[in-house]
Amino acid sequence: MAQKLSKKQKLQMIMDDFRLFSKNFIYIVDNENEKVKLDLNKAQVELDELMNKNKFVIVSKARQGGISTFTLAKALWRAVRNENENILIVSYKLDSSKALFEKLKQMNEWLPRTEYPSLFPKVRRENRDELFFDNGSRITCSVAGNKSIGRGSTYSYIHLSEYAFFSRQEMQLLSAEQSLMKGQNSQLTIETTSNGTGNHYHKVFMSAWKGHSKYKAMFIPFYHDLYRKQFKTEHDEAEKWFKETNKGSRLQAKDLTSEEKALHENGANLRFLMWRQYKLMDMELQEFQQEYPSNPMESFISTGQSVFDQAKVLERINHLLEPLHYKDMEDELPQQLRRYVNKGLSIFHLPKTKMKYYGGIDVSSGSGGDYSTISFYDSDGQQVASFYHNKTPVYKFAELVDLLGRWFNYAFLVVESNSYGLPLLERLRNDYQYMNLYKQRTFDQRGRKKMQLGFATTTTTKAILISDYKELFETGLINIECKETLSQMQIFVENNGKTGNKRGTNNYDDLVIANALAIQGMKANRWYVDI
Missing domain, CATH: 3.30.420.240 (Nucleotidyltransferase; domain 5)
Incomplete structure (x- = not known):
């Protein structure tokens, strides 16, 4: 018979496992404005697994993927669990950086310190963009400007949020990499929605996507499982609209267009496709693909002065033959x-x-x-x-x-x-x-x-x-x-x-x-x- 774990052993197990830590100790505000524990969704688990195996990770996503929330929780876990962690989270504009820092502070304030006073370090200093703990760890939230990222310091973990919107991207990334500690547990992650082509992010992501980079790429399409809960209210509205305009019937597989069939085969269920039709009433297809891509190529779609019809380019990309082996x-x-x-x-x-x-x-x-x-x-x-x-x-x-x-x-x-x-x-x-x-x-x-x-x-x-x-x-x-x-x-x-x-x-x-x-x-x- 297996020996029963003591309370101390259970707590140690939770502290050593980020997924258990987030599920037990991290609280967030959900889309219904309710305070809930952070039970990692499928995309966040996939990202955690990727980060556990790789030092450099780059994530391309549709809107509102919950990756920033994941990153803040991961940063807080590292800071309270380990001594002398130096963590930097960089956003592309001041409002975004402030929002991230406020969310981070809230997560920290909601840690159960009263219940477990010896488990979590206290905050020694808090200012407008930094939490400094009495175990020597700190988390700083900053804005990417024209200055080099991390100048004059070294970091155990750096996260670049919405990197595709940074100015002077190549210089900023090079500076961040140089500021990263050389230790085994140091890490640099990039997370962003795309911002067209021709920028450094496009180059870095596509190189990683093809397997030609030290970065490991992850892409989160609009029909990923995580969006079932994230967009539930909108999905309900879309299904109601669809039924009202189709004599009370839901969308059926036999009624799909060729484009919808391809999405369905790749994992988009019928609720996602009804929602897609609902969104397309108010936006052009290329706008939808930029905001809610189904593959990396859609996320980089060019508009305006493009010579070739981008919808046709993307449709062709989705049906290519593999070269002969x-x-x-x-x-x-x-x-x-x-x-x-x-x-x-x-x-x-x-x-x-x-x-x-x-x-x-x-x-x-x-x-x-x-x-x-x-x-x-x-x-x-x-x-x-x-x-x-x-x-x-x-x-x-x-x-x-x-x-x-x-x-x-x-x-x-x-x-x-x-x-x-x-x-x-x-x-x-x-x-x-x-x-x-x-x-x-x-x-x-x-x-x-x-x-x-x-x-x-x-x-x-x-x-x-x-x-x-x-x-x-x-x-x-x-x-x-x-x-x-x-x-x-x-x-x-x-x-x-x-x-x-x-x-x-x-x-x-x-x-x-x-x-x-x-x-x-x-x-x-x-x-x-x-x-």
């Missing part, structure tokens, strides 16, 4: 192409006999700046392959283009002839004798016609390039499979009559150009070799 094409993939798979090269469909293929090629120096990109389509408009890498020198890139073109039935290639495109064309024609290349008709000042290899991009021809690509994508005449291409289409904007990627560090549009060039190949409908 190496083992699924091992017998057919040429030996020399194998080293590029999963290193920039994605194959979505294998070549078909007698099928014509069209490739768009955008070339960079390969020095680590802009990217060299390839996009291949079949004559039905289905994307079959994509390549994206910024450290492939022109001479190696030429070899790859030749290999890929010949594998796809001697594809018709449209190479942008600007800058590094000229040496690529020279190598393809002279070194590899690749003959199936796009030629552009030009005239000299005397009116004499001549043909030149490649597609020369000017202000005028780029407008045609992008317009044709936009039309074929939005009318469903091409089917894009490359997620990185669609991500670039999210930040491709028009500004003062010029099109290009939205300003920001590491924003690129090279894949957009490669895809648009492939479309010009299809449009030209020429072929210079037999297949």
Whole structure:
């Protein structure tokens, strides 16, 4: 028979486990204005598990996810449980910082100190933004301004709230990381709703989401279980509205639109979908997706000057094919192409006999700046392959283009002839004798016609390039499979009559150009070799 735990042992068990601590000792005010204990919801438990395994965590969420409440409780737990904790919680504006600090003070005041006087340290000093306990621990709430975060101090735990709205994000995050203690239990977390693309948060989150960062990413969609309780009142109102407008019937699965079916398959129940319809009466779809995203790409949706229809971009993102796994094409993939798979090269469909293929090629120096990109389509408009890498020198890139073109039935290639495109064309024609290349008709000042290899991009021809690509994508005449291409289409904007990627560090549009060039190949409908 198991030995019964003493009261002291039970209390120690609670103090050692954050979930038990919050459930027993943390009180909050719920949506009904009632004082209740903090019993962690599913998203908060998932975040706790992620934090238990990782030093750096970044969370993207829909509105009102309860993550700030979780963070304050976690900070308080660390401060009262351990000596000499130095904790910093940073918000993007003064009102938000004040609200967080008031909530923190309330949590601390509601700790059962009278019942357990030896369990919790007393507050030695309290001012407008700091709690300092007599065990040497402190929690500070501050505002992200133009100054470096945490300058002159080191912290055991730093949390950045609504980081996407910080000014000078990259500098602020670098400063926070440098101020973090090097100990095993030190931690830095970021939590925010998104604020468009082109900012440093977008870069950090997407890198983490792809698994290419020290940060571990978590995304909370609008239909997560935590919102069942959070939005219960609104859900009740939405269901009442839906019944009143549908002869007393609730929404049924058979009545869902294709977009709603996709959400339903991903976990959105019918109450969430009725609520979504209810909200869409008063807001545009893109506004809803920004406020209540169902996936990270929706949270970063661009509006205003976007060249491509963002609703169509997002819908396509939700239905992409995964690139073929190496083992699924091992017998057919040429030996020399194998080293590029999963290193920039994605194959979505294998070549078909007698099928014509069209490739768009955008070339960079390969020095680590802009990217060299390839996009291949079949004559039905289905994307079959994509390549994206910024450290492939022109001479190696030429070899790859030749290999890929010949594998796809001697594809018709449209190479942008600007800058590094000229040496690529020279190598393809002279070194590899690749003959199936796009030629552009030009005239000299005397009116004499001549043909030149490649597609020369000017202000005028780029407008045609992008317009044709936009039309074929939005009318469903091409089917894009490359997620990185669609991500670039999210930040491709028009500004003062010029099109290009939205300003920001590491924003690129090279894949957009490669895809648009492939479309010009299809449009030209020429072929210079037999297949």
